[in-house]
Amino acid sequence: MCLGIPGEILEIDGLTARAEFWNVEKEVRLDIVGDEIEVGDYVLNHAGFAIRKIPDDDVEETIELYESLLAGDEDEALEEIGATDATLEFGDRPTAVDSPEGTKTTTIDGIAQRPEAGSRTVREEPTEKPERDADE
Amino acid sequence: MSEETLQFRNPEQAEQLADRLEALMVEVDGPVNLMHVCGSHEQAIAKFGLRSMLPDGLSLRMGPGCPVCVTNMPEVDEAVAVANQGAIVATYGDMFRVPGTKQSLADARADGADVEIVYSASEAVELAEENPDEEVVFFATGFETTAAPTAAILVDDPPENFWVLSAHKYVPPAMEVVAEMPDTDIDGFLAAGHAATITGYGLFEPFVEEYEIPVVVGGFEPIDVMLGIERLLEYISEDVAGLENAYPRCVTREGNRAALETMWSVFEKTSGEWRGIAEIPGANLALREEYADYDARERFDVEPETGGPDPLTEQCVCGDIMAGKADPDECDLFGEECTPGNPVGACMVSSEGTCKIWHEYGGHPDL
Numbered sequence: 001m002c003l004g005i006p007g008e009i010l011e012i013d014g015l016t017a018r019a020e021f022w023n024v025e026k027e028v029r030l031d032i033v034g035d036e037i038e039v040g041d042y043v044l045n046h047a048g049f050a051i052r053k054i055p056d057d058d059v060e061e062t063i064e065l066y067e068s069l070l071a072g073d074e075d076e077a078l079e080e081i082g083a084t085d086a087t088l089e090f091g092d093r094p095t096a097v098d099s100p101e102g103t104k105t106t107t108i109d110g111i112a113q114r115p116e117a118g119s120r121t122v123r124e125e126p127t128e129k130p131e132r133d134a135d136e
Numbered sequence: 137m138s139e140e141t142l143q144f145r146n147p148e149q150a151e152q153l154a155d156r157l158e159a160l161m162v163e164v165d166g167p168v169n170l171m172h173v174c175g176s177h178e179q180a181i182a183k184f185g186l187r188s189m190l191p192d193g194l195s196l197r198m199g200p201g202c203p204v205c206v207t208n209m210p211e212v213d214e215a216v217a218v219a220n221q222g223a224i225v226a227t228y229g230d231m232f233r234v235p236g237t238k239q240s241l242a243d244a245r246a247d248g249a250d251v252e253i254v255y256s257a258s259e260a261v262e263l264a265e266e267n268p269d270e271e272v273v274f275f276a277t278g279f280e281t282t283a284a285p286t287a288a289i290l291v292d293d294p295p296e297n298f299w300v301l302s303a304h305k306y307v308p309p310a311m312e313v314v315a316e317m318p319d320t321d322i323d324g325f326l327a328a329g330h331a332a333t334i335t336g337y338g339l340f341e342p343f344v345e346e347y348e349i350p351v352v353v354g355g356f357e358p359i360d361v362m363l364g365i366e367r368l369l370e371y372i373s374e375d376v377a378g379l380e381n382a383y384p385r386c387v388t389r390e391g392n393r394a395a396l397e398t399m400w401s402v403f404e405k406t407s408g409e410w411r412g413i414a415e416i417p418g419a420n421l422a423l424r425e426e427y428a429d430y431d432a433r434e435r436f437d438v439e440p441e442t443g444g445p446d447p448l449t450e451q452c453v454c455g456d457i458m459a460g461k462a463d464p465d466e467c468d469l470f471g472e473e474c475t476p477g478n479p480v481g482a483c484m485v486s487s488e489g490t491c492k493i494w495h496e497y498g499g500h501p502d503l
């Protein structure tokens with residue numbers, strides 16, 4: 001129930017969209033994705049709902065990661081998108097238009113390097129503090 | 137270890153990381169217990185044999201990271217009771233075979249109850265629309281990533297014959313409880329990337345401050361996991377309780393505000409028992425008063441007489457496993473009386489349950 005799966009938005013009708021996950025098409029809801037979504041965007045789908053728009057620059061990498069992680073576990077990926085009667089075909093995925101070859105980055109560029117500037121929050125308060133949810 | 141087993145796309149990086157872990161462990165000079173709180177992490181770790189790459193003295197434990205596993209037996213009993221009262225119960229596939237005290241939902245269906253597996257909350261609503269003369273109850277489980285979708289369908293005006301039986305759980309308070317367990321003794325947490333996609337990693341700031349334990353939000357690819365471990369060890373060696381996002385392509389500091397707002401407009405935190413772990417204040421998500429009309433607990437008799445549980449389940453150590461105190465092979469039933477085909481405890485059911493994963497991949501493979 002837990003693995004979010006990246007898919008490409010093919011068609012949008014209000015809060016419902018059709019997305020393609022490898023060669024499988026499924027409906028996803030856009031209610032809580034929190035971003036403007038357009039046809040051609042990639043979203044992380046979790047239990048039928050898009051929970052995040054994958055930034056254009058990260059699309060290729062994200063897809064590759066999932067292919068490597070899911071290889072051999074296709075059934076589980078299918079279960080995740082509710083298409084157990086289909087087959088996933090890794091590797092023959094259309095390349096994302098917005099992420100040209102060359103923007104691809106690896107997770108780490110060297111061990112000594114911190115993962116991403118700004119992603120550390122060790123007692124260094126960010127300039128602007130996001131509002132917290134009332135319940136937090 | 138063969139490259140094939142690891143399936144890293146960049147084996148050099150992996151080896152560099154492994155060397156770095158060795159070096160850090162020398163600096164730390166003592167045993168280190170790390171805990172991840174995510175079934176998807178356990179899957180990556182087991183599938184790619186990562187534990188066999190870890191230096192001596194570095195132990196990687198699975199925490200209460202699978203929503204199926206932490207769903208308490210009485211919650212399953214509630215769903216079974218509703219099904220046995222004639223309602224259609226819709227639930228995620230993972231929950232189907234989780235044992236309740238007397239029956240799982242699968243058993244109830246075998247006995248004639250109507251239990252349907254859905255892959256999304258909206259499918260449960262569709263089921264209600266397609267069956268206007270029936271009562272449809274969505275047995276809703278999972279953490280933030282499924283609670284937000286459940287909330288979304290409730291704010292979207294579902295049909296009147298639709299109810300939610302919420303067994304949704306909220307992870308951060310459970311981490312606090314585990315952090316306080318004296319015999320668990322966790323030095324660092326690898327937090328779950330997907331839940332943090334919704335909540336944002338900023339959520340862990342108070343936790344890091346209060347418990348002075350480093351937290352790193354990590355992704356799910358083997359190298360992501362290794363990187364998360366490396367970051368944690370770095371903090372531990374420096375004796376700093378830091379918070380870091382090692383999964384920036386999915387997780388931001390604030391998370392998904394739209395999803396959070398929807399979630400908190402529908403749910404409120406209540407105290408609840410997590411299977412085998414403890415009664416945890418604020419770690420269950422109950423429907424707010426405004427949504428009482430959709431609350432299955434208001435509509436159905438959810439407190440069935442169940443009698444005592446199956447004596448076998450008393451030997452199940454799921455609770456200790458999720459509290460990071462035991463490994464599956466320490467359970468006497470593991471692989472014998474308890475198998476994925478015939479699970480005794482919840483950890484053997486879900487694809488994210490530690491016992492199931494260990495059964496599949498061998499847990500501590502000696503490669």
Ligand code: SF4
Nearest residue numbers: 002174175176328330
């Ligand atoms: S991805 Fe989310 S729901 Fe799945 S195991 Fe990890 S924390 Fe739990």
Ligand code: SF4
Nearest residue numbers: 452453467474481491
């Ligand atoms: S092997 Fe089975 S009985 Fe033992 S802890 Fe795991 S799920 Fe429970």
